[in-house]
Amino acid sequence: MIPRSFGYHDPATLDEALTLLGEYGEDGKLMAGGQSLLPMMKFRLASPAHIVDLCRIPGVDTIEESNGEIRIGALATHRSLEDSQLLKSRCPILAKAASSIGDAQVRNLGTIGGAIAHADPAANYSPVLVALGARFVVRSAQGERVVAAADFYKDTFVTALRPSEMVTEIRVLAFGREVGWEHAKLSRRASDFALVGVAVLLRADAADVCTQADVVLGAVAPVPVRMQGVEVALVGKPLTSAAAAQAASVTKLGDKTPSDVHADAAYRAEVAPVCVRRALEAAINRMTARNK
Amino acid sequence: MSDADEGAYVGQRLARPEDRRFIQGAATYVDDVALPGMVFAAFVRSPHAHARIKSVNAEVALDHPKALHVLTGAEAVKASHPMPVYSYEPAQKIEKPAYPCLAAERVRFVNEPVAVVAATDRYSADDVAELVEVEYEPLPVLMDPEVSLQESSAKLHDNLPNNIGLHLVRQGGDIKAAFAEADGVLRRRFRMHRHTGSPIEPRGIVASYNVGQNALTVYASTQIPHILKTHLSEILDFPESNIRVIAPDLGGGFGNKLQVAPEYVAVCLLSMRLGAPVKWIETRRESLSAFIHARDQILDAEIAYKKDGTLLGISCNILVDAGAYLDARISGPTLGAGLWLTGPYRLKGYFCDMKETMTNKCPYAAYRGFGSTKGVFVIERSVDLIANELGMDRAEIRRKNLIQPEELPYKTVSGLVYDSGDYEEALDRALQAVDYQKLKAEQAALRKRGKYIGIGLAMAVEGAGWNTYTAAMARPYVPTQDYSTITIRMNLSGRVTIYIGDTSMGTSHGVTASQVAADALGVRLEDIDLVEGDTAVTPYDSGTRAARFAGVVIPGVEKAAKSLRSKVARVAAHILEAAPEDIEIRSGEAFVRGLRSKTVTLQRVAQVAFAEVWSLPPDIPPGMEATESFRAPRDSICVTWPYSVHMPVVEVDVETGITKVLKYVIVHDCGTEINPMVVEGQAVGGSVQGIGGVLFEELVYDEDGQLLTSTFMDYLLPTACEVPNFDVVHMATPAPQIPGGYKGMGEGGAVYSYAAVISAVADAIEHLGVEVTSTPLSPKRIRQMMRERAVVAA
């Protein structure tokens, strides 16, 4: 369980890193926290000829808010998201999603940018970021572009990133107590990947009638899936647990639902509505609590 | 504790002095051994479950700048005998399927080793192994043990025409009469799935061949240093006297490390070829796919009972999925399952047919519980199901059938001879500790709200220390487990060292042996050291297994310590000019009884015994050492019979199939307790293996024989988040036949807990119209059961 040999580069600036990445193309691989890449290299499932290690690049790990938008540096660790007071008050769903990734040690090193680029279908962030309508700043030596989360995930471990590009920043809109939210993962053990992941964001008017619902599932398809049927069923309805149950029952998984040793497609199809219902209830409870 | 009175240490909750090295990172596990000139090995393993090896080409590999050697199966087979197999059935004739240390002609499971490489360092060894080219011709794969039995199936070994590796039959009492008397017969197929012990330290070895001395020194992660030495001698045709096995600190074993590993043999061969020390440390993937698998059995049982709940007899056909080869210990887990089918109950008739079938899976052998886990699962589940059928309470039906204290010693129909205890009292204490009636009321109330908790109940008598014959098969010269030989020595400083030929695998030998020896000798606990695991300095021992330490080894320690004490007393009496019978020894000092002023330190006594030998009377030999053996009684298959009642409480989320263990009560009795803290540690740790085994862990193969759960990412050991707090209640009925009254108890946690956790899940969901007769009870399986129920209902 030793990686194959590789050329190692630990540039001091982002520009240097992007130049190296441009130079090596398909042969180069960025390493952020290394918590997904290094195990794959140890199993020799991945054997990049060159590793461009981002660990010596300063300043790409900040979490800041400006004009209602939160900007998270791609190298911010899961732990820094989990502990961020800014996120806890202005985008708590992201702090919660970060807090149940892997285990404490993995969260100390793993980064949000690395997780996004790795695009594991069972990862915590992806359904949350799609639900939030997050935008990713993507850079290469040639320039910068912004990609919406919904357009970013293409397939299992496949993203819109070109070989020369890296995600440098994640942008989400801040929200306050007016939004009911929940992120939950159903997993075998607390530290495991999700069998089903759910992200829910609810907005309502003064009478608790739903005005907007974002319900996105992870781990049930190669990419995060928005449950449009559930969202439609909620909007315009008073947010009650009966409404949650009714809307959740509309949850439907596609024909690309994965099967593995822990959960076959039939299991996922069966428990997904349960997860959605429970997440909706939790989000509704949070929203009603705001009034108290 | 510095001022110890006689008997002061035994029975106390003492922290382990040996922990000092573990908590400071100063222990020595096999991977911590570094010898000058040491090189590293890595294995080339089969990607196929069943294939003919057409060719092995090491040319490219040997061109690697750091490659030293490549040993292929064809060469290894010429240089070594096959791996050993023996039976626990004395008259058993086993057709032994050849089990080479490296496959030469055919591979029979994924990751079976076909060659081993040596390179200058750990990293290069992996690179070199990758360069060995092996050409295979795939053969049909057998993955289902029942299919394997079919005549039309391919045969895995030329000398096993039916793919049956072993066939045992046991019977007792009058099975016909028992069933003739019955009002009802419960017939069920029970199944326990494949999983294993997975100690956190994988296997590892450093083999060092010294050409000049023609001597082989082996540091190995093993539970059986002496027996490994004996087997290596036979397999390698190498004089046993020239082999030294050292088992350093062992990072867990759980029966898995009773294996005489084919890889260890191959690494020894490599060292002998190179004349250099060779280290091999297993990866987790190798460990999960090619070490030892366990538990996997199908048990078709029939249990006869009367309508008042009286159990009459049990008949069972057991099919064991033995995997690709018969491991040396294969027959134990099979026989154990068969013998433990009778539980702590009075039965009149017993019959059991046990078959081990070959499939293209990793070989199968011992894991904590050694078979009894499956037998206990079947009888305990059956008793629950009969209770359900008769509308009886699960505790009451047990009470009706439990063997009573006045009936002990009691020989069960399967031939186990239980020694002492009060099983009903244990049951009562468990019911009380868990607050059974209140819990049942809570359960009923919660059910109405759609919340399903289950109260598990299981009990059994564990056999600790097997004294079976390990006869038959190729090499019968393997000692039995029912005796111990211990050397104990006082050093010139007055400190004492105990020498034991087994090895502690977390089983707290240091503190417990020291407690017993300190009391027997009259020295302070901190003045005792334990040396284990080195065959050059310890007496022959069958190793750490079958919970034999307390019931077999400890009496030997006590006997040797007493023998040394009498020697100390004689020398002290000589120094103090008193009679030996008037000498008392306490806290490291000897004195004349009633005359504390006539005192001599043990250091002084040792000085005289070692260095002022001229002053000793002629009938006192110099030195200060005793070696004694303890032979346990042989009237039953095991030496002592601890028992336990386990009552876990679980909640099953029926919508997701996820089970959470909420609390867990253990009542247990292992005779005289040496250290209750250690006893609790063993009971709780074993129970969590049961929680893991039932709810989380599963070795899953696909139909091509690829293992889908070959990492800890997919083979799920429970973490701290998946287990509850434990409440342990102690009883202590001394073992009548063992001096000191100690009973072993290390295995039991992983025996009772299976039946108990299964029972708890069943209690939570069976009222919904499902029946639990197989494991694992994973979320997927529970949902599947609920789905199938819905279909049946529709």
Next chain:
Amino acid sequence: MNRTIQTRVNGRKSIEENVEPRMLLVHFLRDRLRLTGTHVGCDSTNCGACTVLFDGKAVKSCTVLAVRAHGHEVTTVEGLAQNGKLHPLQAGFQHEHGLQCGYCTPGFIMAACDLLSRNPAPTEQEIRLGLEGNLCRCTGYHNIIKAVQWAAANLAEGKSDHV
């Protein structure tokens, strides 16, 4: 190209030459520095036996390249006892019988160090969650939880045991 790595390990400066970039931190510590208290129990960042503190934070050293440690501080279980005194976590594990075979113990102790530095008075559930990245096969965790509780109480009182 191999590198020279300068680190501070357990408070001591260390300079190691000719380190392969693919060398894992755990092997650097074990094979180069002979700090064998840090163990390897899996290949997949699951078991936590290799946990060390990297600039004070718990990481799994089997999933960190050794070259990354250049210019950083690493603390292993060997570096916990100070001035002849056991760290309260070490003492707690012994006191509460929080270990049996001891193989996972250094990893648990180091993970618990990080946990207590973030949360000096954790609840039982917080301890369990904080240690979810470490596997123990012997103890059933019951006494590990008690060991961390013991350490938390004794850290608060500033007490410890002598080595």
